[in-house]
Every structure is written in C-alpha cells, then in structure tokens.
Amino acid sequence: MADPARLSALVYTAISLAAAALFLLATYAAGVAYPPVARFGGAVWVFILSMIITMPLVIPYLNKRQKSPLLKKK
Amino acid sequence: MEQISIPVEGMSCAACVARVERTLKNTPGVSGATVNLVTGKAGVEYDPEQVSVEQLVNIIRELGYQVPVEEIHLTVRGMSCAACVARVERAVSALPGVLKVTVSLPAEAARVAFYPGAVTAARIKEEIRGLGYEVEEKITGQEALDRERQARREEIRRQARNMLIAWPLAILVMLGMFRDVWIFPRFVPEFFMNTLFLWALTTPVVLIAGGQFFVHSFNGLRRGATDMNLLYATGIGAAYLIATINTLWPEAGFGGKGATFFESAALLTAFIVLGRYLEALTRGRTSEAIRKLINLQPKTARVIREGREVEIAADEVVPGDVVLVRPGESIPVDGKVIEGHSAVDESMITGESIPVEKKPGDEVIGATINKTGSFKFEATRVGRDTALARIIRLVEDAQATKAPVQKLADFVAGHFIAGVHVLALIVFLFWFFYGYHAFFRPDSHFILSPYSLAEVGVFGFSLLLSVTTLVISCPCALGLATPSAMMAGTGKGAENGILFKGADAVEAAAALQVIVFDKTGTITRGEPSLTDVIPAPGFEREELLKLAAAAEKNSEHPLGDAVVRGAEAAGLTPGEAEDFEAVPGHGIKARSRGRAILLGNRRLMEREGVPFEALLPRVESLEQDGKTAMLAAVDGRAAGVIAVADTLKVNVPQAIARLKKMGLRVILITGDNRRTAEAIARQAGIDRVLAEVLPQDKAEEVRKLQNEGLRVAMVGDGINDAPALASADVGMAIGTGTDVAKETGEVILIKADLRDVVTAIEVARATMRKVRQNLVWAFIYNSLGIPVAAGIFYPFTGLLVSPELAAFFMAMSSVSVTLNTLLLKRFVPSFQRGPGEPREGAGRPVPDPATQQ
Numbered sequence A: 001m002a003d004p005a006r007l008s009a010l011v012y013t014a015i016s017l018a019a020a021a022l023f024l025l026a027t028y029a030a031g032v033a034y035p036p037v038a039r040f041g042g043a044v045w046v047f048i049l050s051m052i053i054t055m056p057l058v059i060p061y062l063n064k065r066q067k068s069p070l071l072k073k074k
Numbered sequence B: 001m002e003q004i005s006i007p008v009e010g011m012s013c014a015a016c017v018a019r020v021e022r023t024l025k026n027t028p029g030v031s032g033a034t035v036n037l038v039t040g041k042a043g044v045e046y047d048p049e050q051v052s053v054e055q056l057v058n059i060i061r062e063l064g065y066q067v068p069v070e071e072i073h074l075t076v077r078g079m080s081c082a083a084c085v086a087r088v089e090r091a092v093s094a095l096p097g098v099l100k101v102t103v104s105l106p107a108e109a110a111r112v113a114f115y116p117g118a119v120t121a122a123r124i125k126e127e128i129r130g131l132g133y134e135v136e137e138k139i140t141g142q143e144a145l146d147r148e149r150q151a152r153r154e155e156i157r158r159q160a161r162n163m164l165i166a167w168p169l170a171i172l173v174m175l176g177m178f179r180d181v182w183i184f185p186r187f188v189p190e191f192f193m194n195t196l197f198l199w200a201l202t203t204p205v206v207l208i209a210g211g212q213f214f215v216h217s218f219n220g221l222r223r224g225a226t227d228m229n230l231l232y233a234t235g236i237g238a239a240y241l242i243a244t245i246n247t248l249w250p251e252a253g254f255g256g257k258g259a260t261f262f263e264s265a266a267l268l269t270a271f272i273v274l275g276r277y278l279e280a281l282t283r284g285r286t287s288e289a290i291r292k293l294i295n296l297q298p299k300t301a302r303v304i305r306e307g308r309e310v311e312i313a314a315d316e317v318v319p320g321d322v323v324l325v326r327p328g329e330s331i332p333v334d335g336k337v338i339e340g341h342s343a344v345d346e347s348m349i350t351g352e353s354i355p356v357e358k359k360p361g362d363e364v365i366g367a368t369i370n371k372t373g374s375f376k377f378e379a380t381r382v383g384r385d386t387a388l389a390r391i392i393r394l395v396e397d398a399q400a401t402k403a404p405v406q407k408l409a410d411f412v413a414g415h416f417i418a419g420v421h422v423l424a425l426i427v428f429l430f431w432f433f434y435g436y437h438a439f440f441r442p443d444s445h446f447i448l449s450p451y452s453l454a455e456v457g458v459f460g461f462s463l464l465l466s467v468t469t470l471v472i473s474c475p476c477a478l479g480l481a482t483p484s485a486m487m488a489g490t491g492k493g494a495e496n497g498i499l500f501k502g503a504d505a506v507e508a509a510a511a512l513q514v515i516v517f518d519k520t521g522t523i524t525r526g527e528p529s530l531t532d533v534i535p536a537p538g539f540e541r542e543e544l545l546k547l548a549a550a551a552e553k554n555s556e557h558p559l560g561d562a563v564v565r566g567a568e569a570a571g572l573t574p575g576e577a578e579d580f581e582a583v584p585g586h587g588i589k590a591r592s593r594g595r596a597i598l599l600g601n602r603r604l605m606e607r608e609g610v611p612f613e614a615l616l617p618r619v620e621s622l623e624q625d626g627k628t629a630m631l632a633a634v635d636g637r638a639a640g641v642i643a644v645a646d647t648l649k650v651n652v653p654q655a656i657a658r659l660k661k662m663g664l665r666v667i668l669i670t671g672d673n674r675r676t677a678e679a680i681a682r683q684a685g686i687d688r689v690l691a692e693v694l695p696q697d698k699a700e701e702v703r704k705l706q707n708e709g710l711r712v713a714m715v716g717d718g719i720n721d722a723p724a725l726a727s728a729d730v731g732m733a734i735g736t737g738t739d740v741a742k743e744t745g746e747v748i749l750i751k752a753d754l755r756d757v758v759t760a761i762e763v764a765r766a767t768m769r770k771v772r773q774n775l776v777w778a779f780i781y782n783s784l785g786i787p788v789a790a791g792i793f794y795p796f797t798g799l800l801v802s803p804e805l806a807a808f809f810m811a812m813s814s815v816s817v818t819l820n821t822l823l824l825k826r827f828v829p830s831f832q833r834g835p836g837e838p839r840e841g842a843g844r845p846v847p848d849p850a851t852q853q
Helices: A004-029 A036-067 B014-025 B053-062 B082-093 B121-130 B141-177 B195-209 B211-222 B228-248 B262-296 B387-400 B404-439 B458-472 B476-495 B503-510 B519-523 B541-552 B558-569 B602-608 B613-624 B652-661 B674-684 B695-707 B719-727 B739-744 B755-789 B803-826
Strands: B002-007 B030-036 B041-046 B070-077 B098-104 B109-114 B134-137 B300-305 B308-313 B322-325 B334-340 B342-345 B356-358 B375-381 B498-500 B514-518 B524-535 B578-583 B587-592 B595-600 B628-634 B637-648 B665-669 B688-690 B712-716 B730-734 B747-749
Touching: A004 A036, A036 B211, A036 B228, A036 B404, A036 B458, B002 B053, B014 B030, B014 B041, B014 B053, B041 B053, B070 B121, B082 B098, B082 B109, B082 B121, B109 B121, B121 B134, B141 B195, B141 B262, B195 B211, B195 B228, B195 B262, B211 B228, B228 B262, B228 B404, B228 B458, B228 B803, B262 B458, B262 B803, B404 B458, B458 B755, B458 B803, B476 B498, B476 B503, B476 B755, B476 B803, B498 B503, B498 B755, B503 B730, B503 B755, B514 B519, B514 B695, B514 B719, B519 B524, B519 B665, B519 B674, B519 B712, B524 B541, B524 B558, B524 B613, B541 B558, B541 B587, B541 B595, B541 B628, B541 B637, B558 B628, B558 B637, B595 B602, B602 B628, B613 B628, B613 B637, B613 B674, B637 B674, B652 B665, B652 B674, B652 B755, B665 B674, B665 B695, B674 B688, B695 B712, B695 B719, B712 B719, B712 B755, B719 B730, B719 B739, B747 B755, B755 B803
Parallel strands: B514 B665, B514 B712, B665 B688, B712 B730, B730 B747
Antiparallel strands: B002 B041, B030 B041, B070 B109, B070 B134, B098 B109, B300 B308, B300 B322, B322 B375, B334 B375, B342 B356, B498 B747, B524 B637, B578 B587, B587 B595, B595 B628, B628 B637
16 A cells, blocks of 8 residues: 555645646636736645645545544544 | 564463463454563453454453553643644543543643553653653642742743743834834834834844744644644745735736835734733732642651651651641641641631630641640641642642543644634635725725735735634633633632532533432431430439430440430539449439439330329420430439430531522432431421431432433532442542542532532532633633634724734633633632621531530
8 A cells, every 4th residue: 555644745735736727727817917926826826825825634544544444533 | 573572460470461461462453462470461462453452451351361541730831822732632642541531721630541561651641742742740749839930930031031932023023114103203213214223123022022922823733733833834924925025026016115014014923922921921810819829738747756856758658657836836747646736727628707616535637727725736637648739739630630521622722723714715815816806995904903904016015905804713712611610610619619520520510400418427427326314203404414415424325425415515513423333225323422313215214113194295206307316314313305306417507598599499318217217307408308227228319310411419428428429420429428428529618617519519510600601701712813813894884803902802802711710719618608607617526416405
C-alpha cells in the first residue's frame, strides 16, 4: 500500500492545483480583461487557501482509511 | 501488519495462556499471538485493517481476564485556542490503544486513558510534542505551582519581548505610511516614506515577533491539523508578501509602490501579540483558587523523634509521627489530637470563620492554623492523602473535565478554521469576479484610517477583504468562553467549601428543579437530643432533669446519653446514682440521694404501679411531633415527661426557605416512619415527604421524579444514600458523611451546613450565566464581525475593516471574555450577603433545645 503521507500530499496538491487552474480559466471566461498579475496572483491565493482547506481533510481521511474503519473510536 | 503488547490480568496457569493465545489466533486479522504468564502480556501481530486494538481487548475481557487501563495526566503548554484542543485530542485519540482523551485549554491539561502496552506515555507525549506543544507529566503540589508559575512567567516574558519588537516598529511603520496625513509632515522625516525603509522595519516584526504563528501552523499542517495560528499566518503572510513584492519588484504588477500594506502586516502582528500577552497575563488568574489551596500547605513540621523535638520538611512526616503545634503555626498534616487543647482556624478548608475547639481525640486537618494553645497530635494522613491534597486533586480534576456545553463550543471552534478558510476563498472569489467591478469606489477607505484605497487593483482589493475575513474570524473567544468560566466557578465553589467534581456537575447543578434531602445525618444531626422537659405539678423543671440525668448517668442507651448531655448543657451537674437497673424494653430504675427514680415508657409505670394518666395528653402530643417521650417517676409519684428526638441541624429552615425562594421543589426522603418524618419536615419547612423508603428504593424514588421530566439533586451523607446520589442528576454529599457517599456524589459540601446546598446552586447558576454571556458575546462577535470584514457594508459606505483593526477586535473579544469571567470572582453567596443572616453561625454546635425552654 502507498505511503499515506505521500498519497495525501499528492491528493491535496492535485485538488489545489485543479482549483487554481479552474480559477485561471474563470478569469479568461469572465469576459473581463484582468491584468496578468491579478490572474496569477489570484491563482496562487486560491491554491494556498485550497491547500489549507484540503490538507486537514485529506490527511486524516487517508490515515483513517489506511488504519481501517474498525479503529475508529467510539 | 502491526505488533502490540496487551497486558492481561487474571491468568493463573498455562491453560489460561493457551486459551487466550488460541482465541486471539482464531480472531480474523490476527496472524500471531504469544501470551506470557510471567509478564502477564499478550504479544499480538495483527492487521489493523481487519481488527482493532479495542476489539482485541474486548476478546480478552470476554474470556474473563482483565485488561488494565492506565491514565496519565499531562501538562500541555502552548495551546492557544479551542482548535488546538481539538487538534491534540484528535492526534492522541488516533493512536492505537488510546481509549479517551480530554484536553483543557485554561488548565493546560490533558488526561489520557490508554491500554498500557498498546501505547506508552512516552509515545503519547511524543505525538503532542510533534504538534508543536510543550508536554510533560503533570505534577502536583508546590513543585507544580513553581513550574506552572515559571512557565507562565516565561510565556509572559516571551510575549513581552515580542511586544517590545512589534509595537515600536509597527508605530514607526504606521507613521511612515501616513507621513503625508494630518500633522505628521511636520515632525516625521521624509525618509520614513521610503518603502525599503518600511520593509526593513516590518520584516523583524513579521519574522521575529510573528514567527511563532508560522512555526505553529507549519507543525500543525504537517499533521493535517489546523488552528488559529494558521489564520494569523495566512493573514500576516499575505500582507507581508504582497508588500515585499511591491517594494522589491514594483513592476511585478501587484499594485506597485502604492499598494504596500506594511502597516497591515506590522500592526496585525502587533495586535495579535498584544492579545497573546494579555491572555498570558489573565489566563493564570482564573485558576487562582488552586494556587491559593496549594499555597496553604505548610513547608515544615515539628515532630517528636527518639524523644527529641526535630523540625523536618512537612512531606517527610509519616503516619504515626507525633507532631507538635504551637500557637500561630499551621498544622502540617492531618491527624488526631493526643495531648493539649486549642482552637483551630479551619476557615481555609471549611469556610467556617469561627475557630473550632480541639481536645484529645479530635481530628485536625492539615493546612489549618492553630490559634490559641499548643498541642500534640498523631499524624494519620500525609502527603497525597491529606484532606487538602484530596481537595486540590478534586478541584484540578473538575477543571480538567468538560461541560457538555463546552464540547459543542469545541466542536464548532475545531471545525471553524477550515470553514473560515472556505469563507475567505468565497469572499476572494466574490470580490474578484463580481464585487470589485460592481461596487468599487475610488474614495474607498479603511475604517478609522485616512489611508486611501484608490490605487488598489482588483487582486489587492479582493485579497485585502479575504485576509481581513480570516483575521476577524478567529474563534479564540469561543474557545475560552466555557472553560475559563468553569475554572473560575469551580474555584469559587472551593473557596466556599463546595467541591464540584466536574464541569458537568456545575452545568447540571445550575439546571436543578428538585432537591431531595435524606433525613438522618443530613437534615437532622443523626443522634437524639433532649428537646422537652415537662414537670408534673409539685416538681421543678431543673429538679426533674437533674434526677433523670443522675439516673441515666450509668446508662449506655443513646436516649439516656441524650438526657445526660441535655442536663449538662443546661448547666446542671447530675448527682451519683445507686442501685441502677436497666429494665429491658421498659426503661431504667435507680436511686439518687435517697430518692427512687423511674424513667421509661408506659409499661414501666404500669409495672411499678405509678399513676401517670394526667401526663398522657402531653406524652401523646410529643409523640405526635415525632419525639420519643419518657415518663419519669420519683418516689412512686409521676414527676413529668422528658422527650428526646433527632433534632434539625442548624440553619436547615433558612436553607430550605431559600431553596424554595429560588423556585426549587424540596422533598424529604427517609426510611423512618411517616409521623417522625413529617414532624421533622414541618420543622424544616419541607412540604413533601417520602417516608418509609428502604435504602435500595431511594434511588428508585429519584428515578421516578426524573421520569416526570424533573432534574433532581439528592443530598445525603450515608452509605445507604449512595445509590440515590448516583441516580440523581447531581449527587451532593455532605463532607462529614461517609467516604462512599463522598466518592459517589458529584458535589461535596465540605461543611455539614445545608446552606451550602444553596451556595452550590448559586455558584453553579452564576457560572452558567457567565458561560452563556461569554458564548453569546463570542458568537455575536464572530457572526457580526465576519460579514462586516467580508465587506457587506462596503457598497453603501465605501469603508472597509483593515486587517489590523480586525486583529484588534479579535484580541479584544478574547480579553473581554476573560475579563467578564474574572467578574465571577466578585460573586458572593446570598447567605454571606444578607445582614440578617450572618455566616458566622455556620457549623457551630447546635444549641441544645433543653436550654431554650
């Protein structure tokens, strides 16, 4: 089985990159001429916040799956 | 596959070993099991995906063996909010073999129950340390006090150092940023506006004073945990990063030199550090009660060793040592007086302000103060067993527990951080894609700031609102609201001689609707006392009592003892008796100073041929009141009636009246007959009586009341009350009662004064009032602050909350919650307030009714 820490890192980074990419796409699709700094700065901020949001969700979830649901405390 | 070593108790032979081994091996998911009889351990190799440690333990228990559970108490330093609490609890409870974790933020304590062998104390500590907190096993007594004080001082010193760095530099940064405004151009040099200069000033503020937030958040994130440090770190980090880019690379397109938020980064850090500093200063004060208790412990004791008087450390006294105490000295340990007389001030333990007389045979309590004479006593309980040490442990344990309402707050706060980041993302996306284009005004300003936001572009604007939302949302006030009030409340209880065993006891006591009192030993003194002396015509009251006491002097019957005590209390000296004869089931016969005395029931008078019909109405009336009436005859003539009864304890009617005034229903429960019970209830002012209830049925009566939807407290002192104490929502045990009752009750009233039932409920209600105020304040703060920070008023006003103002509000919310809690220190129980009901009488010996007639 894959190392849960590495698997977690892969998952939350992928989700955050996807969120940042979606943001970038949205800046083009919005029909507003955003300056490049706003586009990329915004994408970075979305990436950071997405990382912060997903890390505490993904790490315990994958750890728990690794340890089996039987180990859950009452 | 993982390996675990589970301790197994109760195995006595090789057959037990084989049984445990075989059963474990047959369990799905277990690939190997070796049980060692000598070490009492089962080594199991198992697949955690298929079987858990708890299941393995249950399998062993089902076989009839015990798996011991150990508990460690840890001091965890560095936690700053409820999210930290949730973080520690989550990390530790995820360790295999950990049963239960309770973490208290204000007490900086963690209590972990675990299966020894499955996990070790060292592993638990390592896990907590890995989260970035300091951890050590909890110690008690003076050493704990010293270490706690030292740690507190270090934290205050650390935050003071951070303040010294952050504030002067932040003020200089602010002057530089607003150099063009108001009167500043007159005295602020122009180079203050240089962005490189401002960057140089801001960098140490963010990296040195604010470095703690980055370190803590990184440690947490590595383990998938978040806390409010992350809010600060993202807020400060974002402001600083943008300002740095715009300073060093103004052409990068982040808004250039006009969009440097140095004052945001610097003041944000300064305000958060100020909050931390104030928190470090005030947090320790809520646990002052424990500190006061620990400080009471005397350091030295004077003992007699090998016939010589030697002074030794108080913790070196062993049971059996003879300890000498002089006037003005503290009593070092608990013991029994063997020589000398004195009055001892026990107010620090019992709250009773009148010194208590001590004579040989009386018990003395460690940490109380000897007032008048010298005496010697034999040490009976020392170290962790003294009454004071037990009280300290009870208060500490209570402060480490969680009230149900606190668990909700912790849950909200624990999930708040992720929610706040989601919110910050939504705020950013809203303003970036829609809000900025729809509502941006060139005259935009921060509230309470002349700083214009005209040059800020869509990214900077959206980022600012996103960061401000992060900063203002910190749930620290929410995290502090309940535990700080609980600590203050349980401390207040301890000051008044009331020990709450847990925060849940405080919460339950505040919501009580019915108080059920046990009769004997709780409402009454539990021993008969002389109540009435009614002489027949031709006899004087004093003469009758004196003769009766003389006759009873040699009696060992409790009724006789009550008569003798009654006479002595009335100032009479009973003479000597001759020809004493106890007539079983009838009474006694004796002669004193040549006079023949009879004292007993009707049958005795009939047997001796004494006419007593004239006294019968008085006898019946006394019996109607639940008293035991004895007929007396002298020289063959009926001389009067003497009655004894179990009398009410002092202050009972006042306590009952107050409880009723507080809207509580009061019930008397007893195994006694209805007539006696009703007589006592009448005197006490209790309307409802449950009489002739067998000890085992008392709990059932309590449950019946609970089934009516009522929240019930049981007040009792005896072993027979224990089931009812356990069944009630709150069991209140009288401190002078049995150990069983005290262990069962959730609230212990150290004195035998029933007014403390009132005080306990008042303290609990005051504490819960504070909890509610704190929670309401914290929720209002967060629910109002977040939309304001997210820019809800911006479209109408053009005003925004700056990140530093948000940090200031956040710090103030925590401080105001703590200060509101500290107001609880001013709480005075109603019995100490009213001039008409002085507290001084509490616990004084009951005035004998015989003297009051």
